[in-house]
Amino acid sequence: MAFPRVASLKTHDEFVNRLRELGIDLESDAEVQSGESSVLAQAASVDGMRIGNRFCILPMEGWDGTADGKPTELTRRRWRNFGLSGAKLMWGGEAVAVRHDGRANPNQLCMTADNASDIESLRNELADAHFEHFADDGDLLVGLQLTHSGRFARPNEKSKAEPRTAQRNPVLDARLNIHDDSALLSDDDLKRLIDDFVAASVLAQKIGFTFVDIKHCHGYLGHELLSGVDRVGQFGGCFENRTRFLRQIVSGIRTEAPGLKMGVRVSIFDFLPYTKGPDGTGVPEPSADGRLAFGSDASGSKIDLDEPSQFMDLLKELGIRLVCTTAGSPYYNPHIQRPAYFPPSDGYQPPEDPLVGVARQIAATAELKRRHPDLFFVGSGYTYLQDWLPNVAQAAVRTGAVDSVGLGRMVLSYPDLPADVIAGKTMTRKKVCRTFSDCTTAPRNGIVSGCYPLDPFYKAMPERDQLNALKKEA
Numbered sequence: 001m002a003f004p005r006v007a008s009l010k011t012h013d014e015f016v017n018r019l020r021e022l023g024i025d026l027e028s029d030a031e032v033q034s035g036e037s038s039v040l041a042q043a044a045s046v047d048g049m050r051i052g053n054r055f056c057i058l059p060m061e062g063w064d065g066t067a068d069g070k071p072t073e074l075t076r077r078r079w080r081n082f083g084l085s086g087a088k089l090m091w092g093g094e095a096v097a098v099r100h101d102g103r104a105n106p107n108q109l110c111m112t113a114d115n116a117s118d119i120e121s122l123r124n125e126l127a128d129a130h131f132e133h134f135a136d137d138g139d140l141l142v143g144l145q146l147t148h149s150g151r152f153a154r155p156n157e158k159s160k161a162e163p164r165t166a167q168r169n170p171v172l173d174a175r176l177n178i179h180d181d182s183a184l185l186s187d188d189d190l191k192r193l194i195d196d197f198v199a200a201s202v203l204a205q206k207i208g209f210t211f212v213d214i215k216h217c218h219g220y221l222g223h224e225l226l227s228g229v230d231r232v233g234q235f236g237g238c239f240e241n242r243t244r245f246l247r248q249i250v251s252g253i254r255t256e257a258p259g260l261k262m263g264v265r266v267s268i269f270d271f272l273p274y275t276k277g278p279d280g281t282g283v284p285e286p287s288a289d290g291r292l293a294f295g296s297d298a299s300g301s302k303i304d305l306d307e308p309s310q311f312m313d314l315l316k317e318l319g320i321r322l323v324c325t326t327a328g329s330p331y332y333n334p335h336i337q338r339p340a341y342f343p344p345s346d347g348y349q350p351p352e353d354p355l356v357g358v359a360r361q362i363a364a365t366a367e368l369k370r371r372h373p374d375l376f377f378v379g380s381g382y383t384y385l386q387d388w389l390p391n392v393a394q395a396a397v398r399t400g401a402v403d404s405v406g407l408g409r410m411v412l413s414y415p416d417l418p419a420d421v422i423a424g425k426t427m428t429r430k431k432v433c434r435t436f437s438d439c440t441t442a443p444r445n446g447i448v449s450g451c452y453p454l455d456p457f458y459k460a461m462p463e464r465d466q467l468n469a470l471k472k473e474a
């Protein structure tokens with residue numbers, strides 16, 4: 001199904017009319033303010049920390065670390081770009097594994113004692129770039145995202161899945177060639193892993209990160225545990241057991257790294273895994289089980305925020321104020337996770353206008369914010385709004401639907417968008433991400449990630465031809 005491209009909606013009225021046509025209730029401000037008093041430039045104070053404005057850079061890895069998990073020049077360039085973006089909140093930089101078997105790819109960063117000084121310099125390069133451009137980093141908050149990739153671990157070879165799962169999941173197991181219980185992590189495995197999260201947090205604190213994100217999203221281990229209704233033992237079944245992993249990590253961090261702040265990035269809803277239908281459009285897997293989707297009703301196709309809201313209560317109980325919301329998984333339902341016009345090479349044509357996906361994430365976040373006003377919410381999934389991103393971002397912050405607007409893909413193609421918006425500059429159209437998905441397609445094919453279509457640096461790389469050839473073949 002073809003949908004009108006956002007780039008063809010030339011005026012704000014045309015954009016708003018398209019939202020109306022789709023029946024989407026999404027606020028968008030006709031005029032975007034600029035300058036110090038503008039909505040998006042307002043500072044916020046969370047848990048004693050000052051965050052200088054309402055833009056946040058979401059974590060994005062580049063599949064470009066060394067084999068032992070240190071950053072390369074490509075990683076450093078991306079983090080410098082995050083620093084010069086103008087955003088004052090850095091949600092984790094990118095997913096960093098707490099140990100080798102939890103790496104999502106053999107080039108993912110790994111938070112070990114051997115790698116600590118390299119990751120420290122990565123953080124410092126980001127902060128230095130920020131200081132050079134904005135002459136103030138006292139209101140810049142930088143966290144590190146800690147992860148174990150669980151079901152989607154590929155620590156040794158790009159082409160070899162080495163899943164460590166929370167529970168059996170017939171549809172996803174079949175995709176990974178899992179036919180028995182051998183991939184399941186035992187309770188003892190999880191206890192050792194909790195220690196690894198704590199050890200990685202201690203290192204993160206030592207090298208200057210203000211907070212760690214204990215990642216619970218996108219189908220990786222923390223997220224899969226939240227949906228572990230069929231898991232037996234201490235970490236599965238009831239809500240209390242499914243959140244034991246988080247609670248024990250938090251308790252360990254409080255003891256071993258006192259003063260370190262924590263945040264959680266969580267998929268606040270999930271749907272059934274999707275697959276390509278007969279005409280290439282995404283359809284839910286017919287045999288999938290809706291019970292295994294955290295934050296959905298039993299059908300696996302409708303949001304149910306009861307448990308995610310209970311999760312927010314738990315965060316408050318644990319003394320955590322920073323929450324970053326996202327949805328689903330880039331592996332099995334990318335259209336809800338990162339709405340795009342063009343699917344990645346292993347994806348499917350979008351089953352809905354991607355604007356619907358953007359609005360779904362914004363509305364679910366707004367509902368949780370309404371129920372939990374004392375938490376600081378960072379939202380995700382705004383990139384598909386393209387030229388109208390600032391308009392919707394401003395309306396979302398102005399109406400209290402979210403506290404900070406997270407930027408993912410947009411910052412790969414247009415790193416200085418937040419600075420431009422706050423300075424009142426006209427957006428540079430040729431830098432606006434058009435959701436070509438090359439930054440996802442490349443790593444799915446063993447190539448480093450980057451914005452090959454729009455970033456002149458990646459445009460000039462030989463990998464671009466390799467990627468284009470692959471896309472032609474597909």
Ligand SMILES: Cc1cc2nc3c(=O)[nH]c(=O)nc-3n(C[C@H](O)[C@H](O)[C@H](O)COP(=O)(O)O)c2cc1C
Pocket residue numbers: 058059060061062093094095145217218265326337338339380381382383384406407408409410439440449
């Ligand atoms: C290339 C790429 C790498 C990503 N890496 C991570 C990651 O390391 N950790 C994470 O939580 N999300 C990751 N994401 C998801 C983004 O943080 C974000 O949720 C998603 O792109 C949707 O936001 P957007 O519409 O602004 O792009 C990645 C996305 C992309 C495109």
Ligand code: SF4
Pocket residue numbers: 409410412413432433434435436437438439440450451452453454
């Ligand atoms: S490759 Fe560039 S234009 Fe395409 S989705 Fe990624 S950031 Fe956007």
